[in-house]
Amino acid sequence: MSNSKKILLKNNLRPTTQRIAIINYILQKHKVHITAAKLMTHLKNKNINISLATVYNNLNELADKGILKKFFVNNDKMWFDTNLQDHYHFYDSERDELIDIDKNEIAISKHPEIPSGKIKDSINIIINLKNKD
Amino acid sequence: MSNSKKILLKNNLRPTTQRIAIINYILQKHKVHITAAKLMTHLKNKNINISLATVYNNLNELADKGILKKFFVNNDKMWFDTNLQDHYHFYDSERDELIDIDKNEIAISKHPEIPSGKIKDSINIIINLKNKD
DNA sequence: TTTATAGTTTAGAATCATTCTAATAATCTA
DNA sequence: TAGATTATTAGAATGATTCTAAACTATAAA
Secondary structure: OOHHHHHHHHOOOOOOHHHHHHHHHHHHOOOOEEEHHHHHHHHHHOOOOOOHHHHHHHHHHHHHOOOOEEEEEOOOEEEEEOOOOOEEEEEEOOOOEEEEEEHHHOEOOOOOOOOOOEEEEEEEEEEEEEEOO | OOHHHHHHHHOOOOOOHHHHHHHHHHHHOOOOEEEHHHHHHHHHHOOOOOOHHHHHHHHHHHHHOOOOEEEEEOOOEEEEEOOOOOEEEEEEOOOOEEEEEEHHHOEOOOOOOOOOOEEEEEEEEEEEEEEOO
8 A cells, every 4th residue: 555545544634546646755854844726736747637736735734633733925826834843934935835944943032912812823924025226 | 294294205106084093093002903994984973974995995094105014913813003113013912902012022043944935925824812711 | 347335536615714905984174 | 067087887807715426546345
């Protein structure tokens, strides 16, 4: 049984052609930053039949299962990340690409009191890049 | 001449009814976090005739002129902020509200090398809050 | 191995924030 | 005040994402 299939079964997801193709792509590289549209293009290039709705369904499902991390960059798009560690990103808008920044490279020294009844959930840090000139 | 009108003239913006109402609202409080929809509601409550397109046009214009700062919170909405200092935010999704975090309360110790030809542009930090229980 | 069921995929419609369009209105300048 | 310029507007367009409900596929039970 393929590694992708095992991962799917372990997570109670039926190993369909589309899911296996997605998992294959995600596992192929160590760290992947991907959007639904980019993944769609990639799969079409590999001649895999899949609809955009299925790409979204599955990426969201994998995020729910904790296999991917989901986040947004500015208003643009929903991104999915195979790096599950707490970490942040550079965003190169010209190339539409993300670069990881390790959690331990940013120190949050202190911050205002959190409103009562609330606790910190996720922290989103994006350093937007622009061209030098 | 009203203070709002002066600000508009100084920025080469014709002091229309709609613009004066927007500037009045923004100046009224020291720090305002606002979205187009929230501002629209506020103005309607004050019986000011304004279309959503005009709200967007003007908020974007004020951001271009440096009178407001424009940024996004997750994928949700475009926000405008009268606090022009470098700073970050808590986001309370339940109340759909932002709370400022001073720039000097977060230290960015170091980070991976920036790709050649690029420099840092803006930095976006959002600490998402959730309910304690 | 068939069958029933539960889970998946799909095309296309719906949604929602934002921007665009191009017609009308207001403001300004001479 | 006329003519030029700039603003406002309603409604259409856009684009990413989600929804819908019909068609399909995998699975477990017989």
